[in-house]
Amino acid sequence: MxxxxxxxxxxxxxxxxxxxxxxxxxxxxxxxxxxxxxxxxxxxxxxxxxxxxxxxxxxxxxxxxxxxxxTEGPASYGARALQEPTARQVAAAFLNGSVRTTTRPDCPAGCLGVQGSLAAGAPGSHARDTLAAWRNEHTARLRDRFRRAVDEGDLPAGTDPGLLARYVMTVANGIAVQAAGGATRDDLQQVADMALRSWPSA
Missing domain, CATH: 1.10.10.60 (Homeodomain-like)
Structure with missing residues (x-):
């Protein structure tokens, strides 16, 4: 029935x-x-x-x-990177994730969190503020993770966690802008690798 x-x-x-x-x-x-x-x-x-x-x-x-x-999808590499066991691995996972996400062939080039309001005028001020807060939040999470690394002896005692976090975020944002401009994944991966060569060691 x-x-x-x-x-x-x-x-x-x-x-x-x-x-x-x-x-x-x-x-x-x-x-x-x-x-x-x-x-x-x-x-x-x-x-x-x-x-x-x-x-x-x-x-x-x-x-x-x-x-x-x-944040929960394409950019989820950021949260995963924070779980890496050492600060250098955190930075590597973060930068490598940025390279992969901004150059995916099935997605727009670049990063929504960076390009979303770069050229926004007055009507886009709310979006610009939202994205600035989004980037600052990710920088703060990196800073907190690097501060822990200093406390644990994984980073040298004189390391500035905030500056190191901003450095990693600036490189990641630059990777996104370059990707939007047509840079290849291989080229950007070389940039990420170069940024890690000067990583402070304990």
Whole structure:
């Protein structure tokens, strides 16, 4: 005997929110905050503006959600790198992750966290501030990890954890900008390798 499934209570959304957010993330990644128009976003997401507002809020809200998805997905190498046993391995995993993520053939070149608002004017100031805070948070996590390395004797006692973290982040951001400009994975990997040659040893 055939049984009918009960219809879901409430009005179904009619689209896959996770898939739509993934597509929005890629648009922001490729075009930046200001470059991504609502038409670009909704067309890529396959939904109407009304549906976008209902599911994700305004463009700023959507951008923040897309950045969260980017952090948990393509940029998750950052969190994984912090788990490496030595400070040098942390830096290597972070820089190598940056090279791989910014040069993936199936994704936009560069880094959403770097290019997302580099050229943003006044309308994009919120996105610029959001991304500055995002980068600062990652730098702070590296600093805390390097501070621990100093305490454990893994880094020389005179090492400045904050400066070292900013150095690693600056190299990673430079890799992202170069990748967006067409630099190859091999070339950028050589940059990452060179940055580690001057690593302080205990």
């Amino acid at each position: 055939e049984t009918r499934r009960k219809a879901p209570i409430g009005r179904p959304r009619g689209f896959d929110a996770e898939e739509a957010l993934e597509r929005a993330m890629r648009v922001f990644w490729e075009q930046g905050y200001e470059g991504a128009s609502l038409t670009d976003l909704t067309s890529a997401m396959g939904i109407t503006r009304t549906s976008m507002y209902a599911a994700f809020g305004n463009k700023e809200d959507l951008f923040r959600k897309a950045l969260e998805r980017y």
